[in-house]
Amino acid sequence: MTGFGVVHVAIVDDHDLFREGLAAILGARSGLRVVAHGARPADVLATTEAVAIDVLLLDVELDGPPARTTIASLRRTRPDIAVIVLTMHRDAVLRRTLLAAGATDFLTKTTPSSELVERIIRAASDRPPTSSTAETQSDTGTAALLSDRELEVLRLVTRARTNAEIAAELGLAIGTVKRHVYNVFRKLEVSSRVAAISAATRLGLLD
Template sequence: MPHEDDRTTILLVDDHALVREGLREILETQEDLHVVGEAEDSATSVALAEQTQPDIVLLDVEIPGGKAKNTVSQIRKRSIRSRVIVLSMYEGPQLVQTLLAAGIRGYLLKSVHWQELVAAIRAVRADGDRVVLGVSGGSLRYVEQGSAANALSPREREVLDLVAQAFSNGQIAARLDLTEATVKRHLRNIFAKLGAVSRMDAVIKANVW
């Protein structure tokens, strides 16, 4: 049995008392997990995170009092050690991407089996850089593409903006005072970062419309 001080401390955040009670009952059956608090809205979750400094915050994506992204940012600011795992009824790939940028360490659907939830908590606690996503392959690809798009340099973004406007390589070169060879090099880098197979594919994946 783990020493009490070694247990993973968890803050539950959900506006439904029944959900919180169910989660607590499940988690407290595990000797290495310990629920240290419950909150039903954004402000209370931030205050409790600051007070209890939990290892893990299980956060319902639709709690009252503020957007999930802002709640995550506030929790991480008040409790640096806390790692946030979001629980949601739906996938929402754009939301997943936004929350990953805010610093969450997991996004799981509420339909997951309790054993998957426990495994995710343990994985995130054991490795601070670990991110656990319980979403479909399609949503995961969307998130990966979005991450790649964010990796484009300012110049690559400029080139792709002009590609989206149907400019040729020669026209792009003239507009940006570059050589055509340089434009082609930027396009090769863009294709590689986005996993794109054509100019149109790159525009779509980078979402520059």
């Protein structure tokens, strides 16, 4: 935390009204100062104010690299910045994955502003993970989530392939494909192909 106990906050969210409203709410709180906000991480991290950032509030579904990539990169290059994920998704798998990548906290956008302020101050006071630890957690947390074969099957699911078509393309039995699809659903904690695609996209597994 820098500067006489003031926590310097940056906000990354691609919804202008939400981002600007949040900046106004936080800026009115004693002890907090919003130094930058933008629709993409680069919009705040490439500014001259970036050096002062203590806490970055990061949305999940943004243009560009997935959130876990941004978080892991910050753990390597700016371990002094605490990242709080602020998303509309109540997704346990997403939460575990982003915390493993090095996020300090994970909150939904239904969180009351008073609690958000408390969590920001707490995040600024806590020591972020070291870069080596964050890299290890990120590799373990994302690579082990789905096997290479499960990812291969999932990518074909995103192309609207049926189980029979996937089996023919990969040279597998239909029963084997069904098992892989089931495992993908189980690991992502979803119950449909559409939900699996959405979850995998948020996690950055399809990049």
